Amino acid sequence: KSFGLCFLMQHRWRFRLPCRRLSSSFRPLLSATLPLTTLTQRHTHQAAATEASEAEAEALKQKRRRILANRRINARVRAQQQRRLMERQQELERKVQQAAAFYAEDSADNSAAKQTPQEEEEDTMQELLASPVDQRSTTERLKPLVEAMDMKQVEEWRAKKHDEDLASKPDEWRFFNETLKAPKYVVAPMVDQSELAFRMLTREHGAQLCFTPMINASMWGRQDDSAVKRYFRKLMEVCAEDHPLVVQFASHDPDVLVRAARDVVGIAEAVDINCGCPQMIAKRGRYGSFLLEEPETITSMVRAMREQLPEMPITVKIRCLPSDEDTMKLVHAIQEAGAYMLTVHGRTKEMNKRMVRETNFDIIRRIKRELSIPVIANGGVESFDDCEWIMKYTGVDGVMASEGILCNPAVFDAKVARANKHQRVSETTMARRYLELARKHSVLPQWARGHLFKILHRLVSVHTHVRDKLGRSSSLEDMLPIPDLLDEAEAAMMKERGVSDRDELYKDVPFWYQRHRTYRVMSTLKKQTGPLDLGVMLGMEDDEVGDDGEVCGSFDLLFQQDNQS
Numbered sequence: 001k002s003f004g005l006c007f008l009m010q011h012r013w014r015f016r017l018p019c020r021r022l023s024s025s026f027r028p029l030l031s032a033t034l035p036l037t038t039l040t041q042r043h044t045h046q047a048a049a050t051e052a053s054e055a056e057a058e059a060l061k062q063k064r065r066r067i068l069a070n071r072r073i074n075a076r077v078r079a080q081q082q083r084r085l086m087e088r089q090q091e092l093e094r095k096v097q098q099a100a101a102f103y104a105e106d107s108a109d110n111s112a113a114k115q116t117p118q119e120e121e122e123d124t125m126q127e128l129l130a131s132p133v134d135q136r137s138t139t140e141r142l143k144p145l146v147e148a149m150d151m152k153q154v155e156e157w158r159a160k161k162h163d164e165d166l167a168s169k170p171d172e173w174r175f176f177n178e179t180l181k182a183p184k185y186v187v188a189p190m191v192d193q194s195e196l197a198f199r200m201l202t203r204e205h206g207a208q209l210c211f212t213p214m215i216n217a218s219m220w221g222r223q224d225d226s227a228v229k230r231y232f233r234k235l236m237e238v239c240a241e242d243h244p245l246v247v248q249f250a251s252h253d254p255d256v257l258v259r260a261a262r263d264v265v266g267i268a269e270a271v272d273i274n275c276g277c278p279q280m281i282a283k284r285g286r287y288g289s290f291l292l293e294e295p296e297t298i299t300s301m302v303r304a305m306r307e308q309l310p311e312m313p314i315t316v317k318i319r320c321l322p323s324d325e326d327t328m329k330l331v332h333a334i335q336e337a338g339a340y341m342l343t344v345h346g347r348t349k350e351m352n353k354r355m356v357r358e359t360n361f362d363i364i365r366r367i368k369r370e371l372s373i374p375v376i377a378n379g380g381v382e383s384f385d386d387c388e389w390i391m392k393y394t395g396v397d398g399v400m401a402s403e404g405i406l407c408n409p410a411v412f413d414a415k416v417a418r419a420n421k422h423q424r425v426s427e428t429t430m431a432r433r434y435l436e437l438a439r440k441h442s443v444l445p446q447w448a449r450g451h452l453f454k455i456l457h458r459l460v461s462v463h464t465h466v467r468d469k470l471g472r473s474s475s476l477e478d479m480l481p482i483p484d485l486l487d488e489a490e491a492a493m494m495k496e497r498g499v500s501d502r503d504e505l506y507k508d509v510p511f512w513y514q515r516h517r518t519y520r521v522m523s524t525l526k527k528q529t530g531p532l533d534l535g536v537m538l539g540m541e542d543d544e545v546g547d548d549g550e551v552c553g554s555f556d557l558l559f560q561q562d563n564q565s
Contacts, residue, residue, distance in 0.1 A: 138386040142361065142393045151392075158395050165372040172340045175313050176374040176397065179269050180244045183209035185387065185412035186343075186376055188402035189248035189272065189317070190214070192447050196237045197437040199245075202405060204433075205425075206412030209244050209398070212236065214274050216285065217251035217260040234444060238267060246315065250274040250287040252297050254304035261305060261312050270313040270340065273301055276378075278319065278349040289319045289349035295330050302337035317343040317378070324363055331367050342367070343376040343400055365394040376400050382408075382513050384417035406454045407512035409434070427456050428483035435483075438476055445475050452479060456486065457512035462505060463489040 166173050176182060187194060187202050189211035199210040213235055222228060238245060247268040251257040261271045275298055277288030291297055298316065305314035316339045321327045334342060344367055346359035359380035368375045377390050378400040387399045401411050408424045410416045417423040424430075431452055438448045452470060453460065460467035466485045473479045493505055 137382060138359070138361075138380040139383065139389050141358065142389040146389060146392045149393075154395070161369075169372045172373045175270070175340050179313070180209055180341075182397070183244070184391070184398045185209070186398050186400040187211060187405060188378060188400050189246075189274065190402060190406065193406060193450060195235065195441075195443060195447055196239065196242060197434065197441045197443045197448075198409070198451060199242055200239070200437050200441070201409045201430075201434050202412065203241065205410040205416065206414065207405075208412075209246065210242065211246045211248050211272060212268070214248050214250050214277065215260070216287075217249040217256045218253070218285075220249070220260040220263070221256060234442075236264070236267065237441065239441075244269045246270045246272050248272040248274050248317070250277065250282070250285065251301065252286045252291060252294075254301045257301050258304050258308045261309055261314075265309070265312050270315055271305065272315045272317055272343075273298065275316055275318040276343075276345050278352040292318060292321055292330065292349070295333050298330075299333050299337035302334060302339050306338035313340040315339060315341040315343065317345070319345045319347060319349050320360060320363055322348055324366070327363055328366065328370065331371060335371050335373055339373060341374045341376065342371065343378055345378040347379050361390065361394050364396060368395050368397075374398070378402065381405070381411065382511075383423040384411060384414055385423065387412065404513050406451070407457060409455070427459055428486055431455050431483045435476065435480055443476070445473070445479075448476055448479060449473060452482060454512045456482070457515070458506045458509045459486045459490065461509050462493075465489070 185206055185208050187199060187207045187210040191214050194211060194213050199207070202210065215232070215235065219228065220232060236247075245268045247261075247264045247270075249257055249260050249271060251260070251273070257271075257273070264271065274282075274288055275291050279288065282288030283290045302314055302316065305312065316334050318330065318334070321330065331342060331344070344364050346361055346364050347357065351357050361377070361380070364375070364377045374397045376398045377394055377396040381387060381390070381399055381401040381404045383404075386404075387401075390396070390399050405411045409430060410425045411423075413425075416425055434451055434455065435448070437443075438451075449470065456470075460470060463486055466482060466489060469485070470479065470482050473482070490502060490505065494500070494502065497505070499505065
């Protein structure tokens with residue numbers, strides 16, 4: 001009955017029952033059924049709460065399961081990482097032990113054992129580290145050798161060979177003598193450094209042929225990007241006085257190279273293939289000196305240029321291979337493929353930065369004697385005298401300067417060489433002239449800052465407050481006062497120390513070109529005599545600059561510590 005009454009009360013509208021009459025008639029019964037109704041609702045709420053609590057408990061269990069699973073996964077990942085790290089350490093120790101065993105044993109069988117390319121590279125680096133460092137300049141090395149030669153006989157032989165070369169390679173020599181105007185002094189291709197303003201500065205001081213900064217041919221083909229297009233437009237700025245000019249491309253694909261070279265027809269006199277860059281970025285991009293192990297790739301690019309773009313002469317710049325015979329095979333293949341001119345850097349790709357060693361002029365001399373095309377020597381050029389002795393000893397047709405000309409843009413100036421014991425213009429005077437040309441040709445600030453650090457290397461290594469100001473400069477206007485600040489600091493220091501010769505202030509500080517050589521000498525002394533103050537000796541440090549001047553990044557890094565660091 002109670003349930004029936006509850007049903008009638010809830011659904012009275014269906015039965016057309018008047019609410020008041022129903023209420024008055026069944027009020028006693030209704031009052032008796034209310035506790036039962038309340039109890040039913042309570043049970044319903046309790047059941048719902050129980051279900052909710054069970055759901056929450058289940059969710060909590062699932063959450064705990066996920067946490068435990070994540071912990072197990074993280075533990076496995078950490079164990080795997082630890083295992084890989086231990087494997088790497090064991091591999092490194094194994095390689096070190098193998099290298100030590102290789103150099104400890106003197107038997108012929110061990111030296112002739114077959115090695116992997118990585119082991120050969122490690123062995124080469126070990127040999128460079130163990131090799132003695134020749135502290136003599138290029139002039140000091142070559143002058144006694146040239147003086148011992150019968151120069152009259154040598155000149156007669158060279159004149160005879162030159163006539164034979166003209167007869168065998170007339171197009172190549174017509175290009176060298178008429179188009180390039182037989183240049184003796186050449187400015188090397190340097191990434192972000194051999195821009196228009198710097199080329200014009202070197203031409204004012206005797207440079208007769210200039211190369212543009214190295215350009216990645218594959219990037220050149222992607223100029224739909226506005227930022228890349230602006231960069232290349234700035235990179236390829238030329239003027240009427242900036243000739244003869246050679247554009248250097250880096251590539252391993254003949255078709256990509258030809259497409260890029262076709263865009264610069266009429267802008268430059270020739271195109272050069274970069275086979276000399278020793279930086280790791282060149283290894284990743286498969287160009288530069290890492291192509292020397294692929295002579296077929298180099299010769300295919302030269303042949304493609306001769307066949308598909310005959311109106312644009314093609315030249316090649318290379319480094320030496322560890323074996324002289326391999327080097328000679330390579331240069332002969334390049335000549336047979338049709339190169340108009342060859343530039344040879346007399347170092348291997350491993351001789352880079354602090355591993356740099358003296359240039360091998362004997363292999364350059366041999367290359368010049370055996371080839372019939374014009375040959376340019378690169379490497380070891382620090383002064384004008386170096387240029388003269390290199391040409392006398394090797395017989396090359398010209399000399400290319402890279403790092404030497406970055407710190408001394410007057411390296412080809414004979415008048416400066418005869419008037420100054422350092423064979424260079426005052427650093428601040430040179431910096432002021434470069435800034436004038438940089439403003440005239442709207443050079444990017446990071447390029448200008450890199451040049452100033454190289455030209456003013458000795459000065460900013462001592463006057464560190466000016467160095468810091470130059471490092472923080474973000475525009476050409478910020479750099480204009482730098483030479484004046486250095487002159488003021490130099491005058492104040494000379495007065496304070498009571499010296500009249502400015503060289504006394506910088507006698508222990510190397511020029512930028514000598515920074516790596518000085519580092520090796522000081523490192524050796526440090527091992528022998530204990531800790532030394534290397535801050536003044538090193539001063540500024542570059543980031544990614546090869547010893548042939550192929551810069552792979554803007555020179556923006558500074559030592560943040562003082563000279564006692």
